[in-house]
Amino acid sequence: MRSGSDYLASLKDARRVFVDGEPVQDVAHHPAFAPIARTVAGLFDTAADPASGIARTDPGTGATVNRLFTAPRSREDLTAYREAATTWARETHGWVGRSPDHVGAFFAAFAAHPEAFGTYSSSAAGSAAGSAAGSASGSAAGEHDFAANVAAYQKRIVDEDLYLSYAIIPPQVSRATTAHAWDGDLVQVGVAEERADGIVVRGAQMLATGGAVADEIFVSCIKPLGPEDTDFALSFAVPVGAEGLKLYCRRPYAPAASSAYDYPLTTRFDETDALLVFDDVFIPWERLFVYRDVAGLRRQFFDTGAHVLGNWQAQNRFAVKLQFLAGLARKVAAVNGVDKFPGVVEKLGELASLASLVESGVLAAEYTAEPDEQGLWRPGARAVYGAMGLQSELYPRVLAILRDLVGGGVLQVPSSVADMTNPESRADIDRYVHSPNADAEQRVKLFKLAWDAVGSEFAGRHHQYELFYAGAPFVVKGYAFRNYGFDGPLADVDAFLAGYGLETTPA
Ligand SMILES: Cc1cc2nc3c(=O)[nH]c(=O)nc-3n(C[C@H](O)[C@H](O)[C@H](O)COP(=O)(O)OP(=O)(O)OC[C@H]3O[C@@H](n4cnc5c(N)ncnc54)[C@H](O)[C@@H]3O)c2cc1C
Structure with a gap:
């Protein structure tokens, strides 16, 4: 390789x-x-x-090849595929959207069909x-x-x-x-x-x-x-x-x-x-x-399964990124000494729920995967598009929680690393920019990371990316609408409605 x-x-x-x-x-x-x-x-x-x-x-x-460029052809293959994609996503903590496995997944499915x-x-x-x-x-x-x-x-x-x-x-x-x-x-x-x-x-x-x-x-x-x-x-x-x-x-x-x-x-x-x-x-x-x-x-x-396989890879990458952001939020709260406050626990709990939802969507897609007529194991479309459909609400909410928790700490940082090496400014930073559980160097490092996640130009581009990479939100919700499978839920409602009428006595 x-x-x-x-x-x-x-x-x-x-x-x-x-x-x-x-x-x-x-x-x-x-x-x-x-x-x-x-x-x-x-x-x-x-x-x-x-x-x-x-x-x-x-x-x-x-030959030895990259499995992320090949079509999963069994349940075991699909699991190994997800684990391999997770390994790559963890290497960038989910901050690289178009790693080579994304379009690789599309072509693997094209070739299978x-x-x-x-x-x-x-x-x-x-x-x-x-x-x-x-x-x-x-x-x-x-x-x-x-x-x-x-x-x-x-x-x-x-x-x-x-x-x-x-x-x-x-x-x-x-x-x-x-x-x-x-x-x-x-x-x-x-x-x-x-x-x-x-x-x-x-x-x-x-x-x-x-x-x-x-x-x-x-x-x-x-x-x-x-x-x-x-x-x-x-x-x-x-x-x-x-x-x-x-x-x-x-x-x-x-x-x-x-x-x-x-x-x-x-x-x-x-x-x-x-x-x-x-x-x-x-x-x-x-x-x-x-x-x-x-x-x-x-x-x-769409007929090849490329879209659902490629977007499963993308949701897996997104799940890894949310785990990273959850860890970052928890660490910021701990450094500021607020992580045990009930209001903060609630916010961290909401963030944990949002991250878990995406992770669960990825795993549910694997659980509901089936081989198609060409033997390509397709992740369950309902779970993939269900998770994707919420992304444009979920990511801004995650950022809002993180912004809330960092407060002004992301701006109470020196202008650049040069202030950390100048003896005069460093002495002031050591004295005034620290926490009980983090010295100045650690604290500034953490809050600069937080700013790069929520406030830098890179962060702004990522915000836009998560909203649009798979299409505008109305397009992505259309995928969720079409792949949910409304027939069952509609039949349930019809069966329920058919079970009573004007003559029914209230229980
Ligand atoms: C950071 C980033 C990275 C990207 N990377 C890639 C990439 O690697 N490869 C790639 O091919 N593309 C990529 N894209 C492009 C992405 O696929 C498009 O942004 C996305 O498909 C939406 O298209 P658009 O930007 O033209 O928005 P538009 O289609 O112009 O939509 C913008 C807004 O207009 C409104 N609107 C438009 N049409 C309608 C309609 N019919 N009904 C109702 N409302 C409507 C909605 O409010 C919508 O959100 C990327 C985008 C971003 C932001």
Whole structure:
């Protein structure tokens, strides 16, 4: 399996990542991206360590592979999958949303469901010569079997231990209409040209978290499209360094973070998020999975089980993060000497309940998992989407409790670690910023961590992330609505109503 240093070395390619008006030369050594790249490298090292339980033997090839890139095919597999995902999530304490297992889960499910992918007969007789982007493929025009493409690509993810990010949302131009109605051709990424050896895509897609430090990006569209949107009904995988692909990152937070002591989360886990711009990017046929097929996009995400498996991984990561926040809140309360006060116990109890709910949703999904018709063990959708449906209320509530408990302590801290090493300021900090159970260095460290969790720019981005990563809250509640299974509860109510009438005497 790939080591962390193999991964870091592979980042030096032709990728065009823009920050502050400049393309970044080498993401692995740039202050905005080096910290998260090192964190991802650490994940690869952990996976390669047999003691982590993340590696498994591929039954087909006998090779040692990352189980988080393979489909769970038994209950035991599913449990081992969750435990492996937990090991990775614990390494980042849940603060990295798009670790390589997220999109890895989607592809594992895609490959388990070849029937969800179509074919396409291409009649294009074009050639790569003189075209907008260079061709890497010699495949001829003709029949394209997207299930075979998915299978071959997923095998590459497993064999080469690839880290994929994804961008599956149209840019936020207007949500009143879909892309065909927007001003300008191909604002959302779409087909600019069909050629014998592939297609050329143009336009933008949001929002590739981790894209700047990924190997490749999966590009698709999960928002419903209409019949006039076929140009945009695509799925493909593209190397981050592909010619013509540009990543416009939001402001990275890591470079402004003065030290790990001051910003312990920002300095490790700032994944970055990027708008992708495809300036005529060539995609060979074998990298296409859905082509001009609006219904095919829905089949890909939902019929394959990819959405429920990927979001189970995400809820598991979220559960780990909530456990961390619960521990942080408890420690802050203890340092301030309020953890035995009844009002505080109540708040910590509420936080514990919220964290337990998500953890229970993850375990309930495993308990109610079943194999589908292709033998993929799918976590129970009712439990996965039930937990997800509450996330946009639950996370702000957790933050509110933590904010309540820290009070002004997160601001009664020195400006930076430099004040801790200046003898004059340090003497004052030692004297005035301490608690009975924590000296100044420990207390300041704890409250700076708390600020990075609730108040820093990194924390604000995380707040937004937890609300939106799986779709806007109304979309996620729609998943909960559709997957709850209202038939049983409705039948219960009908049976109850049928059990009495006008004539019934009150008991
Ligand atoms: C930090 C962060 C990281 C992300 N990472 C990724 C990633 O890695 N990959 C990826 O593909 N995407 C990612 N996303 C994008 C995410 O998937 C989208 O933000 C999400 O799907 C919501 O789409 P939107 O932002 O365009 O919001 P919109 O769809 O524009 O919705 C915004 C708000 O408008 C209102 N609204 C819009 N439409 C309707 C409607 N039909 N009915 C009622 N109200 C409506 C609602 O109030 C809604 O909350 C990320 C987002 C964030 C914030």
